[in-house]
Amino acid sequence: MFSALLHECLVPVANLTSGGPNSLTPDADLDPGNVRAAPEIHTKLGSLRGKYESVKGKDTGVHAYLGVPFAKPPVGPALRLAAPQPVEGWEGVRDATKQPLMCIQDLGLSIGLLETVGFIVDLPDISEDCLYLNVYTPANRPENAKLPVMVWIHGGGFVLGSASMYSGSALAAYQDVVVVVIQYRLGLLGFLSTGDEYMSGNIGLLDQIQALKWVQEHIHNFGGDPDLVTIFGESAGGVSVSLLLLSPLSEGLFHRAIAESGTAALQLLFQDDPQPALQMVANISGCSTESTEKTADCIKKLDMENILTIAKEKELRYPLITDGYFLKNNVEELFLQHQLLNVPFMTGVNNHEGSWLLAQVNIKD
Structure with a gap:
């Protein structure tokens, strides 16, 4: 029930039209009034100029800050x-009115999957420079507001997805919360590992930790309470949520957690041996496997053409490994030793979970 309520409010951008339900579009109207003017926020890193977004059914919408590093x-x-690594500050006022580029992935596959479930969306391009987040905060918040914060972690099997696929505007406006939608590195660039210090793995999960550190340091500038942060996610995002509960690096970064349609109990995602994926990437790219040091050095220097070729390899499964960090x-x-953060945790699944995938299956006698 609660999962359904969240998804009623946190909806794919493809569902939205300017002035429509939960509106968030690049062309949303900017009104000249107080809360409806293009908002500017000052942080210790620098200033950000966002934009006003209307939300159907609400007299006042949200201030949206998109592509915040x-x-x-x-x-x-x-x-x-x-x-x-921590983000560096900037001079002047940074434009925060456009969706960030998506992390490296098979863009054609992403678009195809969205179309399969009925969404037609104009996605941003892909780039290695993708560690950005979007913030949606009620436009009518008091000057010294300390609103609850909800941080959304997208799904996509750890190989697809982006912040631009989701809008937090309705959830922020209707529930009077600050919504943060994050991105993290995917596939090869997020989860490939040599199993040692040369490429330790789980990099995409460390990106999530870094985003939560940013929230702790800066969300008060957007009217959010850093002591009242809930993380929530769906599918691979739900798995991420439950993994964050198990990581000592998460201590103090959030205070509630919701995993929708996915948890770390999905053991097929976890491997103690990163070598099969590493070997396949080395074979495709032509990198030496003489030593893990040489393999890692070669992969870190691959050109984008090679990276994109690997991103489109459907047989690759990148492991989430026990990295000791x-x-x-x-x-x-x-789980058995109860070594997890002691915070309220909610999890669940949908009716007919995963049934949309049946459309992709050819049943043979």
């Missing part, structure tokens, strides 16, 4: 497949 761009051999032990042991 929460980490350094993870580009170049030193930062590719490495833990995210994000996950101190394997997931089953952590």
Whole structure:
């Protein structure tokens, strides 16, 4: 029931039209009044100019800040497949009115899957420079508001998805909360591992940690309460939520958690051996497997053409591994030993869970 309510409010952008239910579009009207003027917010990193978004059924909509950086761009051999680094500040006022570029993925597959479930959407392009988040905050919030914060982690099997696919405008306006929609590195660039220090793995999950650190430091500037943060996600986002509960790195970063249609109990996602995926990537790219150091060095220097070729390889399954850092032990042991954050946790599934996938299956006698 609660999951259904959340999805009624946090809906794919493809459902939205200007002035329609839960409106969030690049062309949403800007009105010249007080709360409806293009809003500017000041943080210790720099200033951001967002935009006003109307929401059907509400007299006052939200202020939206899109494409807000929460980490350094993870580009170049030193930062590719490495833990995210804190974002640097900027001079002047940063434009925060456009959706961020999506993390590297098979864009054609993403569009095709959206069309399969009835959504036609003009998605942004893809880029390694993708560690950004969107913030939606009620436009009529008091000056010193301390509203609850909800951080959405998108699904997509850890290989697809983006912040631009979801709008937090209706949830923010109707429930009087600040909504944050994050992105994280996917597929090869988010989860490939050598199993040692050269590419430790779980990088996409570390991106999520970095985004939550940003929320703790800056969400008060948007009217949010850093001491009242709920993380929630669906499918791979739900798995991420439950993994964050198991990670010691999450301590103090959130206070409630909701996993929809996916948890870390999905053991097929977890492997102690990262070598099969690593070997396949090395074979496709031509990188040496003489040592993990040489393999990692080669992969970190691959050109984008090679990266995109690998991103489209449908047989690749990137493991979530016990890395000794994000996950101190394997997931089953952590659950059995009750080594998880002591915060309220809600989980559930939908009726006919996954039934839309049947349309993709050819049944043979």
